Amino acid sequence: MNHKEELLQKIRENKETVGIIGLGYVGLPLAVNFAEAGVKVIGFEKSKEKADKINKGDNYIKDIRDAVLREVVVDKLMLEATTDESRMKECDALIIAVPTPLDRFRKPDMSYIESACLDIGRNMKSGTFISLESTTYPTTTEDFMLPIIQRESGLKQGEDFWLAYSPERVDPGNKQFHTRNTPKVMGAMSEDGMEIGEALYLKAIDKIHKVSSPRVAEMVKILENTYRLINISLINELALLSGKMGINIWEVIEAAKTKPFGFQAFYPGPGIGGHCIPLDPFYLEHIAKKYDFDLSMIHTAGHINMRMPHYMYIKISTALNHHKKAVNGSNILFLGVAYKPNIDDPRESPALEIMDITAHKGGEVTYHDPYISTVKTNEGRVYQSVELTEETLKSADVVVLTTNHKDFDVEFIQKHAKLIVDLRNMIKESSENVYKL
Amino acid sequence: MNHKEELLQKIRENKETVGIIGLGYVGLPLAVNFAEAGVKVIGFEKSKEKADKINKGDNYIKDIRDAVLREVVVDKLMLEATTDESRMKECDALIIAVPTPLDRFRKPDMSYIESACLDIGRNMKSGTFISLESTTYPTTTEDFMLPIIQRESGLKQGEDFWLAYSPERVDPGNKQFHTRNTPKVMGAMSEDGMEIGEALYLKAIDKIHKVSSPRVAEMVKILENTYRLINISLINELALLSGKMGINIWEVIEAAKTKPFGFQAFYPGPGIGGHCIPLDPFYLEHIAKKYDFDLSMIHTAGHINMRMPHYMYIKISTALNHHKKAVNGSNILFLGVAYKPNIDDPRESPALEIMDITAHKGGEVTYHDPYISTVKTNEGRVYQSVELTEETLKSADVVVLTTNHKDFDVEFIQKHAKLIVDLRNMIKESSENVYKL
Numbered sequence: 083m084n085h086k087e088e089l090l091q092k093i094r095e096n097k098e099t100v101g102i103i104g105l106g107y108v109g110l111p112l113a114v115n116f117a118e119a120g121v122k123v124i125g126f127e128k129s130k131e132k133a134d135k136i137n138k139g140d141n142y143i144k145d146i147r148d149a150v151l152r153e154v155v156v157d158k159l160m161l162e163a164t165t166d167e168s169r170m171k172e173c174d175a176l177i178i179a180v181p182t183p184l185d186r187f188r189k190p191d192m193s194y195i196e197s198a199c200l201d202i203g204r205n206m207k208s209g210t211f212i213s214l215e216s217t218t219y220p221t222t223t224e225d226f227m228l229p230i231i232q233r234e235s236g237l238k239q240g241e242d243f244w245l246a247y248s249p250e251r252v253d254p255g256n257k258q259f260h261t262r263n264t265p266k267v268m269g270a271m272s273e274d275g276m277e278i279g280e281a282l283y284l285k286a287i288d289k290i291h292k293v294s295s296p297r298v299a300e301m302v303k304i305l306e307n308t309y310r311l312i313n314i315s316l317i318n319e320l321a322l323l324s325g326k327m328g329i330n331i332w333e334v335i336e337a338a339k340t341k342p343f344g345f346q347a348f349y350p351g352p353g354i355g356g357h358c359i360p361l362d363p364f365y366l367e368h369i370a371k372k373y374d375f376d377l378s379m380i381h382t383a384g385h386i387n388m389r390m391p392h393y394m395y396i397k398i399s400t401a402l403n404h405h406k407k408a409v410n411g412s413n414i415l416f417l418g419v420a421y422k423p424n425i426d427d428p429r430e431s432p433a434l435e436i437m438d439i440t441a442h443k444g445g446e447v448t449y450h451d452p453y454i455s456t457v458k459t460n461e462g463r464v465y466q467s468v469e470l471t472e473e474t475l476k477s478a479d480v481v482v483l484t485t486n487h488k489d490f491d492v493e494f495i496q497k498h499a500k501l502i503v504d505l506r507n508m509i510k511e512s513s514e515n516v517y518k519l
Numbered sequence: 520m521n522h523k524e525e526l527l528q529k530i531r532e533n534k535e536t537v538g539i540i541g542l543g544y545v546g547l548p549l550a551v552n553f554a555e556a557g558v559k560v561i562g563f564e565k566s567k568e569k570a571d572k573i574n575k576g577d578n579y580i581k582d583i584r585d586a587v588l589r590e591v592v593v594d595k596l597m598l599e600a601t602t603d604e605s606r607m608k609e610c611d612a613l614i615i616a617v618p619t620p621l622d623r624f625r626k627p628d629m630s631y632i633e634s635a636c637l638d639i640g641r642n643m644k645s646g647t648f649i650s651l652e653s654t655t656y657p658t659t660t661e662d663f664m665l666p667i668i669q670r671e672s673g674l675k676q677g678e679d680f681w682l683a684y685s686p687e688r689v690d691p692g693n694k695q696f697h698t699r700n701t702p703k704v705m706g707a708m709s710e711d712g713m714e715i716g717e718a719l720y721l722k723a724i725d726k727i728h729k730v731s732s733p734r735v736a737e738m739v740k741i742l743e744n745t746y747r748l749i750n751i752s753l754i755n756e757l758a759l760l761s762g763k764m765g766i767n768i769w770e771v772i773e774a775a776k777t778k779p780f781g782f783q784a785f786y787p788g789p790g791i792g793g794h795c796i797p798l799d800p801f802y803l804e805h806i807a808k809k810y811d812f813d814l815s816m817i818h819t820a821g822h823i824n825m826r827m828p829h830y831m832y833i834k835i836s837t838a839l840n841h842h843k844k845a846v847n848g849s850n851i852l853f854l855g856v857a858y859k860p861n862i863d864d865p866r867e868s869p870a871l872e873i874m875d876i877t878a879h880k881g882g883e884v885t886y887h888d889p890y891i892s893t894v895k896t897n898e899g900r901v902y903q904s905v906e907l908t909e910e911t912l913k914s915a916d917v918v919v920l921t922t923n924h925k926d927f928d929v930e931f932i933q934k935h936a937k938l939i940v941d942l943r944n945m946i947k948e949s950s951e952n953v954y955k956l
Binding site for chain 2 (some may be wrong): 220221251253256258259264265267289291293294295297298299301302305306308309310312313315316317319320322323324326327328329330331333334335337338340341342343344345346366369370373375377378379381382383385386
């Protein structure tokens with residue numbers, strides 16, 4: 083029996099071991115899904131603290147139910163975490179779910195993928211299926227990963243191992259669509275790899291959509307997020323113009339939504355946050371340069387979004403000025419530092435950047451977020467969440483609504499705040515003490 | 520009884536007369552809807568030829584069934600057309616559905632609206648409800664129309680007449696959503712106007728969505744079409760890059776569509792056609808300048824789309840070059856000049872521009888379109904549709920698929936054409952004689 087038949091048989095008999103590299107908001111739910119399906123899972127995690135937590139059954143991802151994690155780790159012993167990459171040789175499949183951030187110059191930081199490929203190349207056994215889930219630029223799998231893995235392992239794609247790309251589509255906080263019921267796109271470097279990948283993933287995911295190559299799958303993920311980036315940028319730009327023209331952009335969007343075809347609503351905000359939309363399109367912009375191609379839509383969208391926190395600062399300053407106050411010396415309370423509502427993730431949150439700008443100009447900055455007790459801004463300022471009381475609201479010269487967490491009691495806030503800058507359309511009726519984006 | 524009560528009572532008793540100014544693809548369906556509801560309609564049309572056609576019950580709009588038009592005109596006598604604007608004084612309501620094109624410098628051509636306002640101001644009686652349906656820039660109703668109508672009539676908005684804006688959402692060829700079942704947005708200059716407008720329109724339209732001002736309604740329409748413009752531009756730009764990277768963009772889009780949330784598919788094409796998407800966003804760009812505002816997303820999108828026909832020319836030239844032929848002297852057959860499938864409208868169709876560029880470079884241009892028997896290009900060339908036969912296909916050095924009419928027999932075309940440039944993904948399997956966008 084050859085490698086392929088051996089692995090397919092293991093998968094059929096549920097005897098394969100799956101290694102998941104990176105136990106974050108993508109890797110951990112996937113690991114839990116495999117483990118729930120009765121597949122033995124080893125999670126590879128560089129952070130010893132995270133690995134220890136998992137092994138104690140301590141959950142740190144909001145979209146996973148604590149009891150489910152505890153069950154697969156503690157009761158069923160189907161999932162364990164390790165920091166020891168040499169254990170990759172125990173795995174029949176390795177799925178990479180590591181971060182792909184941008185550096186400070188908005189260039190792709192490929193170091194996590196590179197490190198995963200080095201670990202895999204040096205440790206995997208012959209006959210392993212490898213899949214990358216991290217968002218990245220098209221050609222990464224074929225031109226960046228493959229050479230590292232082949233060089234380090236001395237093994238050959240399509241014979242000794244199979245390489246595929248299958249982007250994650252995790253939407254943190256989405257109650258309707260989670261890892262299992264969100265269809266998954268996959269492109270493999272060879273037909274055998276596709277056959278194996280499909281058989282494997284179908285244990286954790288309901289539906290696999292196959293495409294002809296990894297680069298097509300890479301472009302799919304970038305298209306999905308670029309679509310969001312440019313539409314958010316458009317609506318932000320229209321929001322700024324609408325403000326000047328005396329038009330309530332939120333009312334415009336609600337009305338446009340009554341069109342039953344050919345429209346999807348996006349909402350303005352203080353900027354774009356999270357780990358996908360602000361970053362992924364710049365991965366594409368990066369590789370486009372290699373093809374002598376200028377992606378003008380992404381470039382323009384990025385330009386608008388980079389400026390949004392500055393415009394928001396101007397809104398705050400304008401509101402204070404109306405009360406004959408300067409930013410310098412004023413108490414400025416930000417409500418919400420998560421990048422979107424009802425989650426505990428402040429990554430790339432525009433609130434942090436607005437806080438930096440405001441603090442830099444002499445504002446006395448505080449924040450409250452029910453989900454995030456402490457944050458560090460881009461410029462390294464560290465804040466602790468204050469309690470949201472009548473007192474804290476009253477003592478603020480201006481309260482800035484930066485995240486529309488459903489826990490926020492808008493009536494209570496409005497009752498006690500002297501002045502509000504509402505960047506999320508949380509206050510529906512207009513009022514002279516409320517400044518809206 | 521005051522004007523308002525009088526008009527509302529007429530509307531309740533179905534005794535009002537509605538004037539519709541402009542009997543094109545927006546005005547005529549609306550006129551028919553009112554007439555079908557038992558409301559007397561007078562259509563004002565500058566073209567005597569069109570007015571005569573209507574009065575004979577001759578239909579010229581594909582989305583209206585011939586029998587329905589004949590019924591309301593000939594049998595029920597509920598709809599008549601006239602070129603005589605003095606008859607506006609017979610009307611209780613006047614609805615404007617005239618074109619709002621761009622001039623050759625992409626500036627709004629407001630002459631049709633201006634002319635309608637002059638006619639209305641000089642002819643309407645006191646107590647008339649006026650509504651504009653044409654797409655235009657925000658503030659048109661309040662700042663452009665109102666002064667003309669008040670000056671010419673000597674009457675006062677809110678007392679002697681009521682002015683509103685309610686944008687058309689007609690999507691030619693859409694089988695599911697037509698004038699009646701597409702919700703309609705309306706913003707009036709006064710509450711009385713809104714009350715009257717809603718009572719009136721509900722006879723022809725199932726659902727009215729009220730907004731707080733005409734300028735909000737104006738922005739709604741622009742947002743809807745700008746959304747489409749920028750998304751088509753994005754996918755066109757990504758299509759060009761994908762071509763360079765060996766990625767089939769159509770496959771990418773099909774895969775992205777499997778994402779069950781947060782994505783809407785747009786398709787690349789040789790450019791943007793029709794009377795809305797290529798024009799409307801530039802109306803907004805125009806007024807934005809008055810507010811010292813640069814709309815960079817629209818600007819960039821416009822830039823991409825203006826260049827698309829040139830890129831398409833390069834595709835044609837590249838394909839011919841592969842067969843050791845130049846454009847100069849080659850027979851080039853274009854299939855489809857309508858701006859979208861299954862309709863008979865060539866307005867702003869990118870096919871015409873590609874034909875101009877190709878003819879300009881010495882190509883022997885012909886075309887076939889089952890719906891359009893003759894066209895005039897932007898540069899004034901006039902062509903007659905040729906028959907689509909084995910002979911015409913065989914005698915073409917290259918066949919360019921410019922519109923994906925469902926009547927096109929792709930198999931037949933592929934069987935007889937030497938070389939195909941497919942700009943609409945009509946040929947699914949790849950072949951060395953087929954060049955795709």
